[in-house]
Amino acid sequence: MESFPDGTCEGMEKVSESVFVGMCQIVGTSQQIAIRRASVGLKEIVQKGVANNEEKIRMLSGSHREGFRMVGSDMDFMIWPNNHRVIMDLSQSEFYNTAITTLILSANSESPPGFTLLQLLTPRTNALVLSTLVRMNDNVYISSSRHRQETLSNPFPNSIIHGPCSSGVFVGVNYDIAHCYVCDVWPTYALSWKERCHSWPNPYVVDDILKSECHFVAIGHPLGLHENEEWRISFSQAEYKCVQAMNHCQFLTYGLLKLFLKEVINEQSEGTSPLLCSYHIKTAVFWTIQQNTLLKWCPQNLLVGFWACFKLLLKWVYEGICPNFFIPQNNLFLAKVYGSIQIILFLQLQELYKKGLTCLLQSSTVRSHIINVLYNPILLICIDENVISDEIKNDAAHINEFPITLCLTAPSSFIKAIQIIEHLVYSSLTHYEFASLQELTVIIIQCTAFYLYNMSAYKSVNKQLYIFDKISCHILKFAAKFGCISDPLYIAMYYYNSLRYKEAASVIKMTKIRLEKPYLMYGILWNKESYIEALGGKSWSTKMKQAVAMDIILYNKICYINELIPEQRSARQNDKGILCIPVFVLIHFLEFLCYRHIDTTLSQAALDELQILVHHDQGEYVNNYYRDISWEILGICQQITGNIQSALYSYQQSLTKYQFNRIHTATEIRIHELLGTISQ
Structure with missing residues (x-):
């Protein structure tokens, strides 16, 4: 195994194939990734197309959008007002109707590469912007630090600030939400990126990428003159298109490096674990592919590709320089990987490097796929994705x-x-x-x-x-x-x-x-x-x-059943756009409501079935996240029949459940009304 880094070990290709199969099982086959991206991509096209000028655009970004569904993967979102636009110079203002669009100028003359000040040009804006304005040199700018603070709990309460994002946990998933502003063109100094694209991405993808929007997220350069006011330029859409341009072996290499970071590098010591992140990994993969470090990315070369990316990362840590893929002058390590902690991190990575590819044995996820081949060199490995992933798994990718x-x-x-x-x-x-x-x-x-x-x-x-x-x-x-x-x-x-x-x-x-x-x-x-x-x-x-x-989705601005109007109103007030109701709960609910007008015996039977379902289901028919609305619906039915005590119990149970649907305001009102009835 010591000779793996040089590619001379007999059997390395077989180990690579085994890891390829393992990563297909962990990350997904090319078909499964395509299914995930299709769902996200088409929804985004429709959502952007229907958004009116006064709405906010919400875009999924990061690893989830790229197609990853690994345990622990974050959900990253970018949110921006549709009626605000950043322009790169004043001449671009002629392309916008300032009666309905707020213009913001990117004033980057005093900011480091990749960062800028945002100067408000037009008086028409929203309350959020007004609350974040600062005056400098007779101009008005939007403060990134104030902006982060103002958007901290929107749309989820109990968030914390993490870089430019509001971060927290929702239904068991970590999320990062960046409230930002959008620009329809790239800054001039980033356009030189095209000159580096000799072989990857291909010219059609490059032209499409250059038409992408860029965004400005609320965090300044730690060494900038105006750290609290500066904004960082994000090329999230361009990065996604670069990931799309990867072949599946390159994408799995990216996934393998993410696992290696999580399970090996970040486990070296608590002191160095916050230094490297998935974005550094993605950047290393982009540069490795573009520089033609590996001429053929295929299952047999998966570990060679991994090693090339790891060596580049090691070089960057040694030098203390991680160049942004689109703006190389922007050092992603600046003010983060430096001094004594940089030396410690380098020594840790160097120790892993000395072990060669055997360092992958420290990954609990990948280890078995390597050991299988080492202990059975004549093992036959099938890398046909149609065999690796059967019809059931592809259908599961759809349903998920x-x-x-x-x-x-x-x-x-x-x-x-x-x-x-x-x-x-x-x-x-x-x-x-x-x-x-x-x-x-x-x-x-x-x-x-x-x-x-x-x-x-x-x-x-x-x-x-x-x-x-x-x-x-x-x-x-x-x-x-x-x-x-x-x-x-x-x-x-x-x-x-x-x-x-x-x-x-x-x-x-x-x-x-x-x-x-x-x-x-x-x-x-x-x-x-x-x-x-x-x-x-x-x-x-x-x-x-x-x-x-x-499960049934009810959009809260549309009335479907009069009996659920209070719940939809409550959800709207608490910034929830939909109600999610388990299908079997809704069936019994509708049966109960309809048979009250047709056959009271059948109506009572439906209520009995609903009660058994809500009280005793173990997650088969009622998703744990939807227990709030399930107990609520049971309470509504019991209240309609005049069973006040049972209804009160059901409403109280609803309040104790995870408030996925955010109907607690309606539940509290229903409890108050019932208590008023009892007191009379």
């Missing part, structure tokens, strides 16, 4: 990207969304993108149907109401033909809210029959043998229509 949620707030946004989808249908889509587009289309159609009905119910005369009703019914049925097997419940909700209880009950009955199929794919309920026997080899679209059930 649900639910796809959008921010649809007005009729104009529905129209825009449909127009965008119509345009996308005629573009060149991959199989995975087409499947994601189908899911997005169903969501948009459902929202449109309920919005039309809500609008017509309050404003239309009988004839108009009849027309809107027919349209809404028709498009909901149309959506159900392309959606998953739980989507007809939107039709049932529509029928119930429009007082057609028998029709709603009929849809519920039909849906329950489909949910009882042995090949149902829902949460952890998944009989894989039955699933493959019934649907093996069929398209994802077919599987989705015949076997997939999803």
